[in-house]
Amino acid sequence: MTLPNLLPFIMVVAFACGIVQAVEPADLVVHSATVITVNAAAPRARAFAIRGGTFAFVGEDAAVTDFIGPATTVIDLAGKTVTPGFIDAHAHPVPVYAEESAWAPVDCRPRAVKDVAELIAALERKAQRTPPGTWVVGEGYENLKLGRHPTRWDLDRASERHPIIVHHYSGHERVVNSLALRTAGIAADVADPPGGRFGRDRRGELTGLLQEKATLGVSIGFDPPAAETRAAYTEGYRRLLARGVTTVGVAGTSLPTARTLELARSDDAPLRLCIALGGKAIQEAVTRKPPTAADEHGVRYGAIKVFHGGSVSAHTGWVSEPYVGIDARYGVIPQRSQEELNRLLLTIHDAGWQAWVHCNGDREIDMVVSAFERILATSPRKSHRHRLEHCSVMTPALLERIKPLDLVLVPHSYMWEHGDILDAYHPRLWDDIHPTKSAIDLGIVRAGHSDGPGVSSCDPLMHIQALVTRKSLAGRVYGPAQRITPEQAITVWTLNGAYATCTETERGSIEVGKLADFVVLDADPTAVDADAIMNIPLRATYVGGRKVYQAR
Numbered sequence: 001m002t003l004p005n006l007l008p009f010i011m012v013v014a015f016a017c018g019i020v021q022a023v024e025p026a027d028l029v030v031h032s033a034t035v036i037t038v039n040a041a042a043p044r045a046r047a048f049a050i051r052g053g054t055f056a057f058v059g060e061d062a063a064v065t066d067f068i069g070p071a072t073t074v075i076d077l078a079g080k081t082v083t084p085g086f087i088d089a090h091a092h093p094v095p096v097y098a099e100e101s102a103w104a105p106v107d108c109r110p111r112a113v114k115d116v117a118e119l120i121a122a123l124e125r126k127a128q129r130t131p132p133g134t135w136v137v138g139e140g141y142e143n144l145k146l147g148r149h150p151t152r153w154d155l156d157r158a159s160e161r162h163p164i165i166v167h168h169y170s171g172h173e174r175v176v177n178s179l180a181l182r183t184a185g186i187a188a189d190v191a192d193p194p195g196g197r198f199g200r201d202r203r204g205e206l207t208g209l210l211q212e213k214a215t216l217g218v219s220i221g222f223d224p225p226a227a228e229t230r231a232a233y234t235e236g237y238r239r240l241l242a243r244g245v246t247t248v249g250v251a252g253t254s255l256p257t258a259r260t261l262e263l264a265r266s267d268d269a270p271l272r273l274c275i276a277l278g279g280k281a282i283q284e285a286v287t288r289k290p291p292t293a294a295d296e297h298g299v300r301y302g303a304i305k306v307f308h309g310g311s312v313s314a315h316t317g318w319v320s321e322p323y324v325g326i327d328a329r330y331g332v333i334p335q336r337s338q339e340e341l342n343r344l345l346l347t348i349h350d351a352g353w354q355a356w357v358h359c360n361g362d363r364e365i366d367m368v369v370s371a372f373e374r375i376l377a378t379s380p381r382k383s384h385r386h387r388l389e390h391c392s393v394m395t396p397a398l399l400e401r402i403k404p405l406d407l408v409l410v411p412h413s414y415m416w417e418h419g420d421i422l423d424a425y426h427p428r429l430w431d432d433i434h435p436t437k438s439a440i441d442l443g444i445v446r447a448g449h450s451d452g453p454g455v456s457s458c459d460p461l462m463h464i465q466a467l468v469t470r471k472s473l474a475g476r477v478y479g480p481a482q483r484i485t486p487e488q489a490i491t492v493w494t495l496n497g498a499y500a501t502c503t504e505t506e507r508g509s510i511e512v513g514k515l516a517d518f519v520v521l522d523a524d525p526t527a528v529d530a531d532a533i534m535n536i537p538l539r540a541t542y543v544g545g546r547k548v549y550q551a552r
Contacts, residue, residue: 025069026051033077038509050516053544081524085246085517086460087497090449095232103224109140123158138166152208172311184218195335233264237271241549244519252278252305274501278305286351303354309364312392317361355386362393409446413463414456419472430479447500448493464489465533486526516545
């Protein structure tokens with residue numbers, strides 16, 4: 001007999017024994033589930049009740065019956081697994097335009113193009129249906145999987161009548177064709193900017209590759225209609241919710257784009273946003289209070305993204321151990337000096353904002369840690385939650401310095417997709433790259449992020465598997481000493497993400513009083529083979545107790 005069928009009998013016995021207390025009925029009751037609460041005091045449960053968008057009860061099947069009333073929706077999950085909604089602490093939501101839209105970029109990721117010839121063909125097809133003189137944009141190429149970076153001469157074969165730009169998946173490199181170089185006024189004798197580099201061949205000619213600050217020299221003249229852009233962002237939100245992501249930390253955006261991100265939220269795509277302003281918005285942000293959103297649980301401000309340093313995947317991070325087989329042996333030196341970094345971070349700190357600092361190479365990280373050591377020694381602030389974003393090459397000595405500063409780490413976890421990038425680092429460093437277990441053992445909060453959809457897929461289950469196995473698609477394990485348990489990995493992608501966005505009192509775990517954001521999985525990630533975690537079907541996503549995604 002099912003739980004709803006037993007209710008009349010249970011209620012009669014309960015009333016007869018005088019043990020029933022009057023309880024306000026819940027809007028939704030879920031029972032017969034495997035609930036991973038991420039609450040250390042009660043890590044597992046079988047049932048929960050939701051009222052007014054928050055958890056009103058978490059516990060066992062028998063006790064949840066008190067919350068069932070005439071209008072309560074009751075769901076029997078028949079053993080399926082529930083986790084808190086996943087929190088992607090650092091991502092870059094993008095508008096997802098229809099493929100036929102003039103504003104849709106060409107997909108240049110490995111799943112779409114297998115080599116440079118296929119990349120050229122895809123760009124050429126886009127150019128053929130694009131008016132001459134209009135930009136053709138490609139997204140997500142991976143030089144390691146293509147065999148090399150494309151060049152401007154490759155892109156010229158796609159079109160010489162359109163300026164073309166193709167973005168590396170890391171976001172730290174781009175390749176442009178000859179027309180794009182001329183349009184930007186970049187001549188053969190151009191000097192490398194501080195913190196950047198123009199690619200050149202052995203003869204010294206520009207190849208069209210732009211790295212780090214050199215990418216700023218090319219401006220793309222796109223101006224899509226505002227309504228179409230909002231609708232495209234909404235579609236992007238739907239795709240995140242379909243992966244179980246209920247909160248995203250927006251890692252650096254302008255005030256106008258932040259407003260667009262707010263407006264793109266809808267009843268069927270109520271993705272929660274924790275927005276970090278960045279770029280030209282920094283100086284404006286620190287001189288005024290954060291803008292107030294209509295729904296304080298739906299949109300949150302209070303953070304500022306600072307870009308300092310290069311990329312581990314583009315091999316531009318400033319490192320002390322030379323890269324293996326890379327021309328720029330130690331990466332790109334940051335444009336900002338130590339004194340300039342100190343002043344900027346102190347300004348953000350004294351204004352009461354949370355700093356999210358992009359840094360990857362150990363020498364960049366050393367600069368950031370040094371700045372915070374100085375700032376927190378002279379201007380201490382409780383629960384500042386300042387963060388190191390990506391923080392890839394992290395030595396044990398750096399971790400020891402970070403611990404007393406209460407900095408939050410937000411490293412990558414994309415080994416399954418991009419483990420091959422570590423081949424450019426000496427194997428003795430692999431345990432120092434994204435050192436999750438070492439951070440957890442020291443008591444440092446480590447949150448999960450995708451940096452997607454460009455750098456890595458916004459797929460929490462894939463990242464959870466990578467944290468557990470440290471295994472690439474090719475089956476190679478990178479840094480086995482940094483593997484963690486599935487329970488720890490789920491915490492990284494839920495409660496720790498909430499802590500990193502200053503929202504842990506309202507989300508990140510399944511506890512009474514917290515927002516009822518949760519996902520339903522076909523199987524328990526802590527019970528299946530570790531290599532099968534990413535393949536667990538996700539059945540449904542709920543935000544505030546309301547279903548916003550249902551698998552077909």
